[in-house]
Every structure is written in C-alpha cells, then in structure tokens.
Amino acid sequence: MRYSIDKMTLADVPRVTEIERQAYPSTWPSSAYRKELQDNRWAHYIVVRDKHIAEEQLIGSQELEKTRKSRLFPLSLLTNRLPIGLEVASIVGFAGLWLMVDEAHVTTIALHPDYRGRGLGELLLASLIDISYDIGAKWVTLEVRVSNHTAQNLYRKYGFREAGLRHRYYSDNQEDALIMWTEEINSATYRQQFQELKKLLQKKLESF
Ligand SMILES: CC(C)(COP(=O)(O)OP(=O)(O)OC[C@H]1O[C@@H](n2cnc3c(N)ncnc32)[C@H](O)[C@@H]1OP(=O)(O)O)[C@@H](O)C(=O)NCCC(=O)NCCS
Numbered sequence: 540m541r542y543s544i545d546k547m548t549l550a551d552v553p554r555v556t557e558i559e560r561q562a563y564p565s566t567w568p569s570s571a572y573r574k575e576l577q578d579n580r581w582a583h584y585i586v587v588r589d590k591h592i593a594e595e596q597l598i599g600s601q602e603l604e605k606t607r608k609s610r611l612f613p614l615s616l617l618t619n620r621l622p623i624g625l626e627v628a629s630i631v632g633f634a635g636l637w638l639m640v641d642e643a644h645v646t647t648i649a650l651h652p653d654y655r656g657r658g659l660g661e662l663l664l665a666s667l668i669d670i671s672y673d674i675g676a677k678w679v680t681l682e683v684r685v686s687n688h689t690a691q692n693l694y695r696k697y698g699f700r701e702a703g704l705r706h707r708y709y710s711d712n713q714e715d716a717l718i719m720w721t722e723e724i725n726s727a728t729y730r731q732q733f734q735e736l737k738k739l740l741q742k743k744l745e746s747f
Pocket residue numbers: 562563647648649650651654655656657658659660661662682683684687688689690692693694696
C-alpha cells in the first residue's frame with residue numbers, strides 16, 4: 540500500500556511540528572514532542588507516510604546523480620528501508636494518545652492540508668484505536684472544537700458520541716470543546732463495526 544503507519548521517532552519531530560503548524564491555530568513546541576517520546580511511557584505517537592514522496596525524491600536525487608555522472612542510488616532501496624531524510628520527508632500526518640488507566644485519550648490527530656480527504660485521517664484514527672486495544676484501553680475519548688465539524692464527523696463515523704462540553708477550553712479563541720467517547724471498545728458490536736470500517740478503509744486506500 541502507498542501509505543504506511545509507523546511509531547513516531549525523535550527524528551520525525553521537526554516534520555511533525557511543521558505539519559502541526561499548518562493544522563492547528565496554536566501548537567506545541569518541538570521540545571514537548573521530544574519529552575512525550577522520551578519520558579511519557581503512557582504516550583503513543585504515530586506518523587503516516589506517503590511512499591510516493593520518498594520515491595519521487597529518490598528518483599530526483601538519482602537524476603541529479605546521473606547528471607553528475609556518478610553511481611546511481613540502488614533502486615532496491617525503494618522496497619527496503621529508506622534513507623532517514625526521505626523517511627522524514629514522507630511524513631504527511633501524525634496522531635497520538637495517552638493511556639490513563641483504562642481510557643485512551645486522543646491528544647492530537649492532524650494531516651498536511653494537501654493530504655486531507657483521502658482517508659488518511661481515518662487511517663490515523665483507526666490505528667489509534669488498534670493501539671488502544673493493544674494497550675488494554677476500554678474506552679477512547681477526546682476533545683474537539685465545537686466548530687470542527689470535519690473532525691467531529693470522522694469521530695462519529697468511528698462510534699464517538701458527545702458526552703458534554705468543556706467551556707472556553709481552547710486558549711487561542713476561548714472556544715468550547717466537545718467531549719466525545721466511544722462505547723466500550725471490547726463490546727461485540729463495537730469490534731464488529733470497527734472491523735467493517737477498517738475493511739472499507741483498506742479498499743479505499745488501496746485504490747490510490
Ligand atoms: C480532521 C482531519 C484529521 C481529518 O482527516 P482527513 O484525512 O481529511 O479525513 P478523511 O479523508 O480520513 O475522512 C474521514 C471522515 O472525516 C469526515 N470528513 C472528512 N473531510 C470532511 C469534510 N471536508 N467535511 C465534513 N466531513 C469530513 C467524514 O466523516 C469522512 O468520512 P467519509 O469519507 O466516509 O465521508 C484533518 O481534516 C485535519 O488534519 N484537520 C486539521 C487538524 C484537526 O482539526 N484535527 C482534529 C483535532 S480534534
């Protein structure tokens with residue numbers, strides 16, 4: 540598949556903060572991500588990569604090499620691990636959660652503006668829910684701006700329901716946050732719906 544999900548690493552942080560700046564009105568400093576990755580054992584962060592970006596850059600660098608009449612970069616690298624710079628450049632979105640006892644709290648989910656609307660927000664959210672199963676969470680919860688209907692639609696699609704408001708939660712514009720929760724993710728109905736959504740998503744992403 541063109542897109543892949545990986546654990547976020549320290550090397551990814553500059554690219555992640557670059558995308559974050561384009562996705563949110565206010566952002567975390569890079570040091571906050573580094574701290575999360577290094578010191579918070581309850582935090583889980585992932586990135587989504589587009590292999591085409593890395594391939595295009597690799598081909599571009601091969602062309603450059605050709606004109607310099609030096610040895611070509613081995614094409615076999617495309618199917619294996621990419622050079623670190625290309626891996627970082629191929630990040631198009633990221634997401635994270637904290638485990639608090641048996642609740643997974645989604646802390647962030649964002650895509651580069653050019654990559655929205657093609658199922659990658661869904662891929663990130665589904666991956667966070669998979670992580671929630673792996674780490675023993677029973678529920679998944681999050682806060683979302685009352686004006687952020689796109690994100691709310693995404694969350695509703697994955698079974699999140701409104702459970703209240705946090706007044707003036709966002710400091711940049713004093714906007715309220717909607718609190719949303721899934722039902723118990725281990726329930727048979729949730730599991731089944733989640734698996735069905737993932738199958739549909741897989742098909743959608745394979746068509747790119
Ligand atoms: C929210 C965000 C992650 C969604 O990612 P995305 O890749 O654009 O969304 P997807 O293509 O995966 O769409 C998944 C679902 O989201 C909803 N959605 C996506 N784009 C939408 C739009 N323009 N209008 C309304 N709903 C939309 C739909 O329910 C969609 O499901 P569908 O395809 O079956 O209709 C992305 O828009 C983003 O990064 N926004 C800025 C950061 C942000 O607001 N993060 C959320 C903080 S709580």
